[in-house]
Amino acid sequence: MARIEIRDVSKLFGEVRAVEGVNLLSTEGEFLVLLGPSGCGKTTLLRMIAGIEEPTSGDIVIDGQVVTHLPPRVRNIAMVFQSYALYPHMTVYKNIAFPLRARGMGRATIKDKVEWAAGMFGIGHLLDRKPRALSGGERQRVALARAMVREPSVFLLDEPLSNLDAILRASAREELRQFQKRVAVTTVYVTHDQVEAMGLGDRIVVMSKGSIRQVGTPAEIYQWPADTFVATFVGSPPMNLMEQGDLLVGFRPETFLPAEFVEVRDGGVTYPFEVTYLEYLGAERLVYGNVGEKFQARHVVSRLPGSVDVSIEAGSTYSFAVSRRDLRYFDRASGLRTDKGLA
Amino acid sequence: MSGWQEDGTTVGLTRPGFRDQAGLLAKLMIAPAIIYISAMIGIPFVLAILYSLSDVTTGDPTLRLIGLQNFREILADPVFRISLKNTFFFAFVSVTLVIILSRILATALMADFRGKWLVRFLIMLPWTAPISLGTIGWLWMYDSIFSPIDWILRSIGLLGTPGALLGAQPNLYWLGEPKLAMASVVLVHAWRLLPLATVIQLAGLSSIPRELLEAAEVDGAKGWRRTVEITIPLTLPIISIAFLFGLIFTFTDMTVVYVLTRGGPVHMTQVLSTWTFFKGIEGGDLAQGAAISLFLFPALAGVAALMLRMARRTEVV
Amino acid sequence: MARASKKGMTRREFVKAATVGTVAMGVAPEIFLPRQSAAVSRELKILVWSHFVPRFDKEWFDNFTKNWGKANDVTVKVDHIGLAEIPSRTAAEVSAGQGHDLIEWISPPSQFEPSVLDLSDVVKEAEKRFGKQHPLCRRSSYNPLTKKYYSFCPGWTIDPGNYRKSLWEKAGKPNGPETWEDLITFGGKIKKEQGIQLGIGLSQEIDSNMAARALLWSFDSSIQDAKENVVLNSKNTVAAVEYMARLFKEAMVPEVFAWTAVSNNQALIAGRAAYILNSVSAYRSAQKEVPEIAKDVYFTPALKGPRGANWSCEHVIYNYIIPKYSKNVDMAKKFLLALVENYDQAMYSSELYNSPAFFDAPIPSGDRGYPAVKGAKKLRDLHNSWFDDDPFALPGEAKGKLSVLKDAEKWSTNVGHPGPANPAEGEVFATFILPNMLANAARGMKAEEAVAQAELLVKAIFAKWRKKGLVGGTK
16 A cells, blocks of 8 residues: 655657646545546556656655656556456466566465455456456456556556446446455556546546646536536536636536526526427436527536426427526636636 | 340349359459469479389489389488488578577567668568579688688687687688588578568567556566566467478578588588489489479478468467 | 689579579479470571680670571571579470470480480581591490480580699799699698698589599599499599598698589689699689789699599580480581581680580681681691690780690590490489598598498499499499
């Protein structure tokens, strides 16, 4: 178990700034998720923590020790790659044993540890197989077992669930989360999938264009996005944004409901909502449309839970409202969240 | 077509044409290859077998079958036995050498550096030159008077002065001393095969997913362990292909030995292909020549079978 | 075999190698030649080697054949190939039953006897018109067992010793070696005192083959006797082999084990050989490339053995065959006679590389394309005059250097001596048995053992060809 500290780290590939001036501090045993679109620098950051890439400037500190220029093997980290990177010519047993053999452990100790790790992930019966004879889920477990077997102080995962099908992914997510809580190893997890990020992370680090936009718990990220990027990247459909003077007004689709369902005690805002299009998704409905001319006809989305049993049709205009506490304001020029609108 | 339309059976349909008969078309397409292979390889091969069982000579092509007489005679011939041994020796030693060298070279070429394409191009050059031309170049390198190798050795004081490490004589006589002559042949074969082997190894190395190597690095394996436990096993099928290719090239090649030594000194570098030529063409005993050359066949067939198996295995991994 | 120029050597080596490369899997693919429609035409197709002396082909042979064709109302098509290609090319044509009407070999093509015409009538007619054919030529084209002339020999090449006069002068032997023993005595001295070895090949190539035969004959031994019995394993052979081991130790270096056909040539031109066995072409090359060496190169006749015998092996023996498939037999035979008739031009344009088989042939009248030799009536007169006063000598070069080679036909003989050339002798030659026997001894093997080993191989070859009815003798 260890704390990871990233001090003003930048990474340049030639002219391209992959990571720029990133600072980050984890707590011990924390599950940290790096979230962002592809090319935002999250994987590069992870690889710098692992020691596969060297930062152009700045320092990586693990457990109080500066490891910036140290090779991976002395950092006591373990990593699970997107492709799992299992050694195809080795059996599962040998795959899991490999990091132990690399540190010169005795044969008997290796056997105990491999069996322990395999048991932990329920793959004891697969030890004699080669990776190509395994299913996607089994491979993922082998990769995890190989990473965990040496009891690392930091656990790094690079989109480990992206190769699984949707159903498997959900259960794997749950298992991963439980497993991490049990062993309580500081974990950095890279994903572009916000659902995964929300479900797994103690804290989420949202990145864009090489920099961190916001660090916070899933709730903070969702409820109080630091800027318009986070507001629109997190949440599906994203937060509605409307221009209002030099401000942008934002609200989540699920807070934009027919006026009769909104508590207006604190002074909600009502809009005429001209519905153009509807999507029925079973548990909910997505309603697309435009709000009035006063707001320069902005396109917005409403997400109606099944409990909102109101008949709505495309082509008609309805009165929709947002509770005041659900409104967020952003500076139009900088995109940063501001308290101005609350006044 | 119109007849069909008249009796109404093909309304709305076109009659399946020649092009739609996949089976026939496939046969037609593959026919040239089969004709080529049987004409260029099959017939001569059958003929070689017939010859080896007959007493045909270059001057008398009438076939009289005499059974296994030729095989009995060549097996009793000490020169044949040396040639057989040398054929295998040259093939295995030079190809092993090539595998090791090409591995090193390919690893170096995987790295990024300025002028890499030029280096790769230069390494490929020996492959593009006709083998006879290259070998004649080497003949000069090994010349008993003008050898540039000897010249270098002399100018750095290893040769040609009393007490020099390699002797006081002015030349090493590369092709005149049996051991050096064998080494010379091996070296030319290695030089010749190195480009292809390097390219094959490069392909093998670049086919290893980068994440796998990084995983090994994170797992704590670098340098030697990574080479031995990860990259070599992963490229083994491709290395085997390079190895088998090399074997076939050296087994069947007669140019190198013919140009460098013609089997000398005293047959110390004689190989089956050159011995076939001296016996069968220059000596006129076509039948024995055929018998000698057929001795390569089991070895080559074995190597070819292995190659096909290896090729299949690479597909799976 | 000697080469005309360094450039020529490389190219030939290259062609040789290239041909050889195509004979990858044994020999079978060579046999397949596309069959052309067998049109009976007034076209005579001749296949000849590319002469070592380039001007021979360019300035004489190609023109001569063209003009002869015109005069005889026939199109003559001449193809030149490298000497190494001759055996495989001939085999291919014979096997295909299609190809050239005349094929020129430069060694006895005795193994082709079953596939070629008996040329007794041509020889008979030639002897009637041009006088006696030299016996070495007859023995290189006639099979006494079957009484057939399997080829027709119009000429040959002398294989003298070439020595560096300045070196031998210093050693106290200004006119060069006379006996094989001189090579050890004075050659050894030259190597020790002047640091220059002599070069008699002990390698798997043809000059080494010729040298080995010359040595054996001069030591009164041989592979076969006159009746084609194998007599190799004899006291005299052992003595010759022991001699070669001594010669190697005293006067040579290991280069000779590695030599190719051009090596002795190069060594001489580079000034790194005190004595070699080669035709005049080595000297001719030196004239063109290193005149100061050429001026120092002199010649000796065949060296004498312990009992005075001195033999040299013909360096090249020209042999034309007419394959049985030829449809222009009469025309081909006519051409052969014309070739003998005009051999004066062959001699001149080869820069005296070619010597005639018919010394008594009259010189045709008129402008022969070379400065007329006063009083010369027969080829013999021309030969003597040119060897006394070499028309190709460099300005300022000593006169009469070639005089000692005037009577070369007396000490020159054929592969197979004292018997005829035959396929067994040919295969022994092609598989380098004699040079290897000598090399084995030079490398330390006991002479008796080296000879016994060679005899084993030779006997197997003779037995095999005897079974095919082409070689006489019983042992």
